[in-house]
Amino acid sequence: MLSFAVDHTCTYFRVDRMLIDMLHSCISYATLLRATDGLSEANLIGAGCFGVVYKGVLDVDDTAPLVAAVKVFNLLRHGAAKCFISGCEALRNIKHRNLVKIITACSSVDSLGNDFKAFVYEYMEKASLEKWLHPPTDIEEAREAPKSLNLLQTLSIAIDVACALD
Numbered sequence: 001m002l003s004f005a006v007d008h009t010c011t012y013f014r015v016d017r018m019l020i021d022m023l024h025s026c027i028s029y030a031t032l033l034r035a036t037d038g039l040s041e042a043n044l045i046g047a048g049c050f051g052v053v054y055k056g057v058l059d060v061d062d063t064a065p066l067v068a069a070v071k072v073f074n075l076l077r078h079g080a081a082k083c084f085i086s087g088c089e090a091l092r093n094i095k096h097r098n099l100v101k102i103i104t105a106c107s108s109v110d111s112l113g114n115d116f117k118a119f120v121y122e123y124m125e126k127a128s129l130e131k132w133l134h135p136p137t138d139i140e141e142a143r144e145a146p147k148s149l150n151l152l153q154t155l156s157i158a159i160d161v162a163c164a165l166d
């Protein structure tokens with residue numbers, strides 16, 4: 001069982017290195033730390049099943065700073081490494097106007113020597129679609145929530161989602 005677990009991890013590592021190399025665009029752990037102010041809580045914008053998302057500002061070359069969303073994978077979570085790999089494949093193969101663009105990826109070790117994996121996405125100013133479809137009922141949260149969508153807007157979103165899935 002142990003040897004299976006070790007082999008399994010090594011396989012993920014190899015596949016993941018191969019995919020990252022093929023992307024020709026990866027970003028260092030140090031750059032991501034700078035961009036997110038050390039992955040500070042002040043920059044935390046959300047959490048999903050496989051990790052947490054930070055807002056960050058990337059200074060690349062001499063171009064204008066780029067606001068991005070940095071998703072840091074929780075690799076202790078079962079399926080997170082696999083999710084990172086399928087994201088790398090998507091990054092190489094899929095481009096669609098209704099899918100958020102993955103700008104680059106990071107596969108490195110953190111300051112404690114632990115494996116570190118992250119994606120850098122285009123930052124979506126209007127946040128999660130879920131908040132638009134299901135506005136919070138809590139009065140405090142509702143104050144900052146978007147106004148509800150009308151039927152036409154909802155229909156248009158449904159069509160866009162269907163196009164992306166297709």
Ligand SMILES: Nc1ncnc2c1ncn2[C@@H]1O[C@H](COP(=O)(O)OP(=O)(O)OP(=O)(O)O)[C@@H](O)[C@H]1O
Pocket residue numbers: 045046047048049050051052053069071083100121122123124125127128
């Ligand atoms: N590109 C982005 N721009 C702005 N906010 C984002 C972006 N990506 C994610 N977020 C915020 O972070 C939250 C969590 O995103 P995440 O992608 O981790 O969710 P998920 O799809 O449930 O993830 P998982 O694949 O881990 O299940 C989102 O609900 C959203 O509020």
